[in-house]
Amino acid sequence: MRTFSPLWLLLVSQLLVGCESLHFPWEKGAATVVPGTETVEASQPVGPGAQCPEPVAVVCAEPEVKVVERVIERRFEKVVEVPVAKDKLVLGAVETVSIEPGGLFLESVIDTGSATSTLSAQELTRFERDGKEWVRLKLAPPDSGAEADLTTVELPIKRHIRVARPGFESQRRPVVEMSLTVGEVTHMVEVNLTDRSGSDMPMRIGRNFLKDAAVVDVSRRNVQGEPKAPNTK
Structure with a gap:
């Protein structure tokens, strides 16, 4: 084996x-x-x-996932179209204004930033008549520097206002009522007076004339042309 x-x-x-x-x-x-x-x-x-x-x-x-919340805020300018009434004036940055008393046609700045209208005059003199305070002023026609051509106007003083301008001392100005005509629209409004001789634009039309009566297109000038008094239609 x-x-x-x-x-x-x-x-x-x-x-x-x-x-x-x-x-x-x-x-x-x-x-x-x-x-x-x-x-x-x-x-x-x-x-x-x-x-x-x-x-x-x-x-x-699983990989760690970090969620980052990003909030983006966007602001859009909203344009609102406001309808303009047919009976309102369309004014440019500068218009010709007829003032009464005086009967003068003055180149005027349309100033939406001023509450009242302003007139630059010469030789402002305050005096008393029948126990009330009045003011005497002289207005020169456009493109006229001769003293003989000055127009003298006397008006009662309604009140006084104090106007402060940057870089200048504040002024106490008399306020009177005058009839202003632009285009075919005439309003009796308050006008504050200042002695600013030699100003290229002696008149500034403020909001007290423009309110509920006109809209302003600052890109245009002399839209209404020469004023037309209501009795000369």
Whole structure:
């Protein structure tokens, strides 16, 4: 009877029992036991009888998402079209105004920033008549510098106002009533008087004449032309 070596017997026995942990010294990754120690290092077995490791599910962490709220504020300019009544005047930045008393035609600035109208006159003189305060003023026709051409006007003073201008001392001005005509519209309004000789524009039409009567187009001049008194239609 032929004798089998112990190594063959061990191999056959392991194959019969289905052991998958049999390792040979010459196989890579075989378990190594160091005498005198308790540490055993072993690699995964390789070869036909090696057992594959269980699959492990790898879950990747979701990246952190930062949500930044951006608020953009937009401002839109709202254009409102205001209808203009048909019976209102359309005035330019400069218009010719007829004043009474005096009967003069003066180039006037249309000043929406002034509450009352202003007239620049010469030789303002206050005096008393019948117990009331009056004022005497002289007006020069346009393009006339001769003293003989000056027109003298006397009017009762209704009240006084104090006007402050940047860079100038405040002035106490007399206020009188005058009839002003622009185009075909005539209004009796309050006019404050100031002594401002040599002014290119002796008259400034304020809001007390413009209110409820006219609209202003500052890009135009002399829209209404020469004034027309109500009795000369």
